[in-house]
Amino acid sequence: MAGLELNNVAKRFGDVTVVQQLDLSVHEGEFVVLLGESGCGKSTTLRMVAGLETVSEGQIRIAGRDVTALPPMSRDIAMVFQNYALYPHMDVAQNMSFALSLAGRPGSEVNAKVAAAAKVLNIEHLLKRKPKELSGGQRQRVAIGRAIVREPRVFLFDEPLSNLDAKLRGHMRAELALLHERLAKTTVYVTHDQIEAMTLADRIVIFDKGRIQQVGTPGEVFNRPATLFVAAFIGMPGMNLMPVRFVGHEGSGGLLRGDGFELPAPGWLRDRVTSPDQPLTVGIRPQALRIASGPASLNLQVDVVEYLGTESQVVGHLAVAGGARITATVQGDAHGLLHTTVGLTAGTEDMHVFDTASGQTLRP
Known part of the structure; x- marks a missing residue:
């Protein structure tokens, strides 16, 4: 079963088309990375899946359900942003539980889910701290924890590691890989970093100028590039x-x-x-x-x-x-x-x- 489907999806801002006739199917439980240079349309695509941008044309389906016109809270997704988007006046536990509390879930259920997510992410000792008291890596774990407690059908990540230093990015990549293996949730991850794409993805979707250039496993896009753009873009140093x-x-x-x-x-x-x-x-x-x-x-x-x-x-x-x-x-x-x-x-x-x-x- 497809966890996420985009059928002939396009996005226009006035006369400018930034995503063009996009077709993509993400399998249930698959980790797919949208990879490309800045301005190629990958983040806009993710925001359309999240419901943060309207779709100019086409259809988006999650677990077989048409969500194209639904608001974000009705799509059964959770999104982790580049800048963490934590509430500065709330402690870690409150940040992680906010969406559940807003939905009127019982306090015992909320506390149990927060405790379980904190244990998975090794942030149990941080639950009473405010975001300003946390390092960048700790803040990112809190943002991921907030997504986990919602138990969504689809996880969306928008360049979540780009604000971290190189050593911490490497550590967090490994943590994200282990987390996906444990949760087995459909995941769409946006990045411009080839290392993140090659090490995390089941499949990579390579964008250029709002179009998909190639979809394939890391081995396929590296060893059998479909276009000159992919050949030049994938690989360090370049081909x-x-x-x-x-x-x-x-x-x-x-x-x-x-x-x-x-x-x-x-x-x-x-x-x-x-x-x-x-x-x-x-x-x-x-x-x-x-x-x-x-x-x-x-x-x-x-x-x-x-x-x-x-x-x-x-x-x-x-x-x-x-x-x-x-x-x-x-x-x-x-x-x-x-x-x-x-x-x-x-x-x-x-x-x-x-x-x-x-x-x-x-x-x-």
Whole structure:
């Protein structure tokens, strides 16, 4: 059963369309992350699900029930905001219980639910404190606890970790993963942080300019990007992208010829190219490039070496006039390569080829 369905959903502000004909189905108990750059429409989509923004077109269903026109309190959802949205004059217990008390639930039931949520989140010792007496991580736990006590059908998270420092974000990511495993609730989580998306999501929905570019597991969007946008957006460092043309050769898979380099073409590509003049873009992840022990496909003039402890990011440009900028990930400290020319190679299985005009992958 679908926990959440968006059918042909659009959002317009005047003449500006910020979400365009969105179709998405989230399974019951699934953790789905909406990922994209600022202004891509992901937070607006979440706010439409919550009922905080009206839908210009389309339908939203939660557990099979049409909630498109219902107010937020009637949708059986709970939302955790980026800025926590805690009442400063209430203590932790009062913040967590406010919605239940407002709904007229018996005091014994309210107290039991608050105590249970506080135990899950390890904030039992904070129940009498005010928000100003809490750290950022503690405030976020309280905001999550307030959502838990409502026992909603769907949890909504709007960049909940963006105000935390890097170390605390890592800790809270692990806590959120454990919490979802324990509660098994349908969850929609908005972020621009790839690490959050890759580590938390069952599936990732990648947005660009109000449209979905790809929906898939973390492995699928990383290993089989559907578009040039996804290829460039997913991965740290980003995928190396170079313009090429396909050159066919009898008895071989052919070549991908670029400015000052030639790469062996993947065997499946010949049947996917529609014209010898078709502009193509080949993508190779930095982790897939290897220093060549023999003939090299790419000759890289190394401009920068970033040593990260166990590996180095080697950044440079191809050794031709106006050569493309390339990043390769190599093991260990590679400072000895700085200001030298290094031969690189990659296997055809690691190559992604896109139609430059449409931006779509050519992989079968």
